[in-house]
Amino acid sequence: MVETSYALYLAITIGITIWVARTLSKNGEIFLTECFGHDAQLARSTNHLLVVGFYLVNIGFITLTLSLGAEPHTVPEAIRFLSGKVGLAVVVLGGMHFFNMGAIAHFGRKVNRWLSDQQARMA
Numbered sequence: 557m558v559e560t561s562y563a564l565y566l567a568i569t570i571g572i573t574i575w576v577a578r579t580l581s582k583n584g585e586i587f588l589t590e591c592f593g594h595d596a597q598l599a600r601s602t603n604h605l606l607v608v609g610f611y612l613v614n615i616g617f618i619t620l621t622l623s624l625g626a627e628p629h630t631v632p633e634a635i636r637f638l639s640g641k642v643g644l645a646v647v648v649l650g651g652m653h654f655f656n657m658g659a660i661a662h663f664g665r666k667v668n669r670w671l672s673d674q675q676a677r678m679a
Contacts, residue, residue, distance in 0.1 A: 569645040
């Protein structure tokens with residue numbers, strides 16, 4: 557039961573992490589392009605760096621939390637184990653997403669102001 561629970565935990569959380577990273581990467585590039593003054597190359601590069609960081613932090617968190625808590629020995633314990641650990645991983649994924657969106661929006665506003673200032677100086 558213990559090994560099965562650990563394997564399911566890793567499969568579920570790493571699968572969710574990959575799905576979320578791909579979804580955010582695919583749909584986030586448009587947002588990043590807008591934030592970075594329509595600089596598509598900067599947006600793609602930033603998007604890739606965010607995905608790499610996202611994987612590193614989340615997979616690190618997932619593997620670190622693997623050893624926390626009591627090992628499940630019965631089916632009900634395994635269900636509680638999985639729901640608690642998967643739920644925590646999903647909350648952390650969501651929190652990271654909102655943190656990243658806020659940071660990018662904040663940084664994007666600064667870049668847009670800087671670009672506007674540059675354009676005003678050139679005019």
